[in-house]
Amino acid sequence: MTEYQLPKAYDFKSTEPRIYEMWEKGGYFQPSNDPRQPGFDPAKKPFVISIPPPNVTGELHLGHPLFVSMEDLMIRYHRMKGEPTLWVPGTDHAGIATQLQVEKDLLRTEETTREELGREKFLERAWAWKAKYHSIITQQIRRMGASCDWSRERFTLDEGLSRAVREAFVRLYEKGLIYRGPRLVNWSPGLKTAVSDLEVEYSEEPGKLYYFKYMLSASETEYIPVATTRPETILGDTAVAVHPKDKRYKKFIGKNVIVPILGREIPVIADEYVDREFGTGALKITPGHDPNDYDIGQRHGLPILSMLDREAKVTEVGGPYAGLDRFACREKLWADMQAAGLVIKEEQYSINVPRSQRGGEIVEPMISEQWFVKIEPLAKAALEAVRDRSIKIVPERFEKVYYNWLENIRDWCISRQLWWGHRIPVWYCADCGGKTCARTDPLLCAHCGGKNIQQDPDVLDTWFSSGLWPFSTLGWPEETPDLKYFYPTTLMETGYDILFFWVARMIMLGLEFTGQAPFETVYLHGLVRDEHGRKMSKSYGNVIDPLVVMDEYGTDALRFTLLVGSTPGQDMNISEKKVEANRNFANKIWNAGRFVISAIASLGDRGPQTVDRTTTVHGQPSTVNWTLADSWIWARLQQLVRDVERLFQAYQFGEAGRQIYEFFWSDFADWYVEAAKLQMQKEETKAQTVETLARVLDICLRLLHPFTPFVTEELWGHLRNATCHSSLATLAQDWPEALIVAAWPEPREPEGWEAGKTADFALVQEIVRSIRNLRAEKKVSPAKRISAAVVGGAKTDLLGEQAAVIAALAGLDPAQFAVHKSLVTKPEDAVALVVGPVEVHVPLSGMVDADEERTRLEKELSSLQVQIERLEKLLASDFANKAPAAVVQKERERLASFQETAEKLKAQLS
RNA sequence: GGGCGCAUAGCUCAGUUGGUUAGAGCGUCUCUCUUACACAGAGAAGGUCAGGGGUUCGAGUCCCUUUGCGCCCACCA
Numbered sequence: 001m002t003e004y005q006l007p008k009a010y011d012f013k014s015t016e017p018r019i020y021e022m023w024e025k026g027g028y029f030q031p032s033n034d035p036r037q038p039g040f041d042p043a044k045k046p047f048v049i050s051i052p053p054p055n056v057t058g059e060l061h062l063g064h065p066l067f068v069s070m071e072d073l074m075i076r077y078h079r080m081k082g083e084p085t086l087w088v089p090g091t092d093h094a095g096i097a098t099q100l101q102v103e104k105d106l107l108r109t110e111e112t113t114r115e116e117l118g119r120e121k122f123l124e125r126a127w128a129w130k131a132k133y134h135s136i137i138t139q140q141i142r143r144m145g146a147s148c149d150w151s152r153e154r155f156t157l158d159e160g161l162s163r164a165v166r167e168a169f170v171r172l173y174e175k176g177l178i179y180r181g182p183r184l185v186n187w188s189p190g191l192k193t194a195v196s197d198l199e200v201e202y203s204e205e206p207g208k209l210y211y212f213k214y215m216l217s218a219s220e221t222e223y224i225p226v227a228t229t230r231p232e233t234i235l236g237d238t239a240v241a242v243h244p245k246d247k248r249y250k251k252f253i254g255k256n257v258i259v260p261i262l263g264r265e266i267p268v269i270a271d272e273y274v275d276r277e278f279g280t281g282a283l284k285i286t287p288g289h290d291p292n293d294y295d296i297g298q299r300h301g302l303p304i305l306s307m308l309d310r311e312a313k314v315t316e317v318g319g320p321y322a323g324l325d326r327f328a329c330r331e332k333l334w335a336d337m338q339a340a341g342l343v344i345k346e347e348q349y350s351i352n353v354p355r356s357q358r359g360g361e362i363v364e365p366m367i368s369e370q371w372f373v374k375i376e377p378l379a380k381a382a383l384e385a386v387r388d389r390s391i392k393i394v395p396e397r398f399e400k401v402y403y404n405w406l407e408n409i410r411d412w413c414i415s416r417q418l419w420w421g422h423r424i425p426v427w428y429c430a431d432c433g434g435k436t437c438a439r440t441d442p443l444l445c446a447h448c449g450g451k452n453i454q455q456d457p458d459v460l461d462t463w464f465s466s467g468l469w470p471f472s473t474l475g476w477p478e479e480t481p482d483l484k485y486f487y488p489t490t491l492m493e494t495g496y497d498i499l500f501f502w503v504a505r506m507i508m509l510g511l512e513f514t515g516q517a518p519f520e521t522v523y524l525h526g527l528v529r530d531e532h533g534r535k536m537s538k539s540y541g542n543v544i545d546p547l548v549v550m551d552e553y554g555t556d557a558l559r560f561t562l563l564v565g566s567t568p569g570q571d572m573n574i575s576e577k578k579v580e581a582n583r584n585f586a587n588k589i590w591n592a593g594r595f596v597i598s599a600i601a602s603l604g605d606r607g608p609q610t611v612d613r614t615t616t617v618h619g620q621p622s623t624v625n626w627t628l629a630d631s632w633i634w635a636r637l638q639q640l641v642r643d644v645e646r647l648f649q650a651y652q653f654g655e656a657g658r659q660i661y662e663f664f665w666s667d668f669a670d671w672y673v674e675a676a677k678l679q680m681q682k683e684e685t686k687a688q689t690v691e692t693l694a695r696v697l698d699i700c701l702r703l704l705h706p707f708t709p710f711v712t713e714e715l716w717g718h719l720r721n722a723t724c725h726s727s728l729a730t731l732a733q734d735w736p737e738a739l740i741v742a743a744w745p746e747p748r749e750p751e752g753w754e755a756g757k758t759a760d761f762a763l764v765q766e767i768v769r770s771i772r773n774l775r776a777e778k779k780v781s782p783a784k785r786i787s788a789a790v791v792g793g794a795k796t797d798l799l800g801e802q803a804a805v806i807a808a809l810a811g812l813d814p815a816q817f818a819v820h821k822s823l824v825t826k827p828e829d830a831v832a833l834v835v836g837p838v839e840v841h842v843p844l845s846g847m848v849d850a851d852e853e854r855t856r857l858e859k860e861l862s863s864l865q866v867q868i869e870r871l872e873k874l875l876a877s878d879f880a881n882k883a884p885a886a887v888v889q890k891e892r893e894r895l896a897s898f899q900e901t902a903e904k905l906k907a908q909l910s
Numbered sequence: 911g912g913g914c915g916c917a918u919a920g921c922u923c924a925g926u927u928g929g930u931u932a933g934a935g936c937g938u939c940u941c942u943c944u945u946a947c948a949c950a951g952a953g954a955a956g957g958u959c960a961g962g963g964g965u966u967c968g969a970g971u972c973c974c975u976u977u978g979c980g981c982c983c984a985c986c987a
Contacts, residue, residue, distance in 0.1 A: 006946095008946085008947070009947080009949070010947095010949090202984095209987085226987085227987065228987060229987070230987090241987095273985090273986090274986095274987085275986060275987080278986060278987065279986090279987055280987090282987090283986090283987050284987075285987095290985080290987085291985055292985045292986075292987080293985090293987090294985095295985080352986095397914065397915085398914090400913075400914080401913075401914075401982070401983080404912090404913070404982095404983065405982095405983075408983085408984080496981095496982090497982095499982095500983095527981095531921080531922065532921090532922085533916095533922090533979095533980080553949095564924090565922085565923075565924095567923095567924080569915085570915080570916085571915090571916095571980090571981085572922095572923085573922060573923080574922090575921095575922070575936090577921095577922080577935080577936055577937090578922075578923095578935070578936080580936090580949080581935050581936065581949090582935090583949065584947095584949040584950085585949090586949085587947065587949045587950090588946095588947065588949080588950085590946085590947080590949095591946040591947035591949090591950085592946060592947075593946085594946050594947080595946035595947080596946085597946095598946080599946095647926095650926070652926075654924080655924070655925080655926090658924065658925095658934075661934085661935095662933095662934075669946085669947085670951080673946075674951095677945090677946095769952095769953090772952060772953065773952090773953060773954090775941090775952085775953085776940075776941065776952065776953040776954075777953080777954090779940085779941070780941095781941085781942085782941070782942050782944065782951090782952070783942080783944070811944085811952095863931095867931075870931095871930095874967085874968085877967060877968095878966095878967040878968090879967040879968065880967080881967075882966090882967040882968085883929075883967055883968070884929080886929095887929055887930090887968090888967095890929085890930070891929090891930075894930065894931095
């Protein structure tokens with residue numbers, strides 16, 4: 001018995017690392033059916049998740065433990081169900097994000113820039129950065145309990161994945177789905193790279209609408225009034241557009257106007273795009289710096305002027321303003337126009353400012369040479385895959401969002417003017433100008449055979465490589481055994497915020513390159529916010545560091561909080577308070593477990609005779625000696641197993657967790673364990689009680705394991721050990737060596753006896769509660785054993801059997817507690833409690849005030865009358881005919897019970 | 911301009927085929943260190959489920975609508 005002296009409080013700090021090491025060393029994270037191992041069976045269907053690869057930027061936030069917990073939950077669940085289960089881990093090089101971090105670090109430590117350092121040296125630094133933060137982030141993922149197969153870990157820039165990226169690019173290129181050309185793209189002047197449409201975020205900000213005059217070239221006085229939010233772009237104007245039917249400006253169409261300050265003449269054109277109602281009804285056209293203007297320019301064959309360079313400084317196009325920063329230019333030009341009498345007015349105006357998702361600076365639309373993927377054919381296939389249910393999105397409403405985006409998609413700009421990433425596999429020939437795109441680095445130009453070739457300096461958008469992730473990590477383009485067996489994967493779990501960035505692209509590229517949807521289901525989780533629903537940000541100071549939380553409360557507490565606090569696709573608010581509450585739950589599990597384990601140990605290995613095993617109920621040995629509490633907890637547990645299974649199938653993990661919590665704490669720990677203490681005092685019920693405790697705990701630990709893997713594994717080890725060394729040893733004969741691979745509890749259909757036992761125990765609970773309630777009201781010391789007389793009526797036999805339980809749980813003196821079928825004379829000086837068909841008389845000499853009693857009973861009676869009237873009315877209405885018989889029957893029974901109670905109360909009153 | 915989500919106890923949230931008197935955690939109040947757990951136990955207070963209308967025998971749950979908050983998409987100068 002002494003060997004099971006477990007510590008009073010669950011010590012996660014010493015447990016977690018030990019348990020994780022045991023799992024990892026034990027090889028439990030590898031699939032049970034593995035193409036790399038002998039005895040592999042290709043016919044078994046595996047369950048596969050590829051991890052959303054965390055960035056190697058070094059930033060850890062609550063999104064990480066959230067997705068790790070979700071995925072680990074599903075992986076553990078399927079593993080316990082006996083399916084070959086694979087979770088592929090890895091990390092993402094995260095082009096812009098990481099490069100920025102390295103540049104920042106460079107500036108801080110050496111006060112130098114990447115340009116000064118040069119490409120090679122800079123990349124060395126980036127790889128060193130990667131090495132450091134890769135090991136940190138994977139360590140953190142381990143800390144979260146992730147049961148992923150580390151032997152299959154990948155990195156988006158590793159050799160294999162680089163080959164996959166190269167292959168993908170070349171295939172698209174050869175198919176004509178990749179092109180290069182000057183286009184208007186979003187340019188980030190600080191980062192000095194193009195970014196895709198998705199990487200631009202718009203924010204409403206106060207700004208100004210500037211009204212000014214576009215003077216007619218043929219006139220000294222006539223002008224077209226024009227409004228703009230970016231006056232500096234006047235320098236790049238190549239036309240002024242008006243609506244063809246606009247009476248005000250019709251006469252100017254075809255004439256020329258003069259660009260302020262610069263004096264260039266540009267035409268007035270007519271285009272239906274112009275909104276006559278907005279501003280002045282005349283629109284300045286800057287095809288080089290505005291996407292709409294670009295389109296209009298294309299329609300009218302207008303020249304394109306680039307008046308800003310890569311750093312957003314004015315080019316020579318801007319004449320006297322050349323060299324000025326874009327905002328300085330705005331001010332100076334406007335002042336000069338004011339002096340020239342060209343200004344009409346300024347108005348306060350709210351503008352939608354495009355900002356870079358990374359740097360936060362204002363993005364400029366600019367013309368530049370970039371690589372693009374012709375996305376339409378890919379998008380079409382991706383749309384079809386979801387429409388025909390090859391891929392299911394959970395929650396379903398995101399399917400609409402997905403359709404909407406893909407239906408209006410524009411070509412994907414995949415080149416970035418960065419160094420950290422996959423270099424574009426295209427070489428330009430200085431001799432013939434031809435482009436050579438190749439799987440392996442070419443030595444000669446494919447067109448003229450010249451040696452004078454140079455590789456494109458740009459790299460690919462990070463999302464190009466992560467788009468290949470589900471198959472590139474399994475070995476694609478090689479037909480590896482892993483790829484054959486594990487692809488397509490089963491599930492993609494990630495945040496809804498990267499549905500377009502990542503999920504849609506994986507689907508498009510997966511279909512394109514493998515001909516198969518890369519996964520069957522997409523499960524989208526919400527974002528983690530602070531306790532008041534605010535986004536976590538450093539400037540708010542409301543950021544919760546997962547590491548600090550895990551240090552303070554343990555991994556299980558954090559995992560349970562994240563898992564139980566979330567509903568699919570819905571953002572969740574988290575606070576330390578919640579984690580603390582779940583730390584308490586882990587401790588509850590620990591202590592209930594501790595109790596059960598010491599009970600098992602107390603049996604000894606030859607202990608009391610074990611129960612009769614001739615018949616079974618739901619796999620548990622059934623005996624005529626089963627107590628009501630035994631039957632009840634078993635029935636409740638089976639119900640729980642069924643509910644959890646149903647909820648898991650529906651991806652309702654949070655609800656499943658809450659139900660297990662509720663069962664464990666309320667039903668098992670608060671009621672059954674208390675009843676068990678009594679049952680264990682009697683030799684004839686001791687063995688079966690301990691066995692029930694052991695069985696229920698065992699199943700609870702299995703159900704909880706995907707949520708709180710550490711405490712359950714640790715406790716289960718003790719449970720298994722204690723059981724094996726007790727008279728219950730046969731119970732544990734099929735148990736494996738670790739909970740992580742123990743069988744998931746199988747739901748079974750009820751056998752028919754459950755409802756009756758549940759109702760009977762509910763009556764016992766009601767009686768106990770009402771007595772406890774009375775004690776609290778009358779301030780009877782918890783230590784004081786009081787007496788009571790129960791009038792059981794039809795329930796007399798049941799209550800007679802349960803007398804000891806009721807007495808123990810309600811703090812009654814068993815010697816002064818009796819159950820009678822009826823009582824001729826009611827006890828004197830006693831409070832009468834009416835619980836359904838049962839009366840409980842509790843003598844409390846000196847504490848009972850007759851008037852008080854009367855008032856209490858009257859109050860109870862009147863609220864009961866209200867219920868009775870309501871039910872009588874209900875049963876007299878259409879309800880009786882139209883509602884299902886079972887529902888009506890239930891209400892009838894309720895009414896009868898209320899009426900019975902009311903009668904008893906009336907009798908008490910008189 | 912389109913689309914979506916949310917509104918339930920003081921706070922944070924559950925409540926998914928519509929069916930008892932709507933639940934939990936935290937917080938509050940009262941008792942208790944009862945031999946698993948004070949990271950606990952027992953009890954209590956606290957809600958016209960945002961407003962209005964509809965469908966139904968029956969609505970927190972389905973439909974319509976109003977209001978407030980949030981998010982996503984979109985080229986209105």
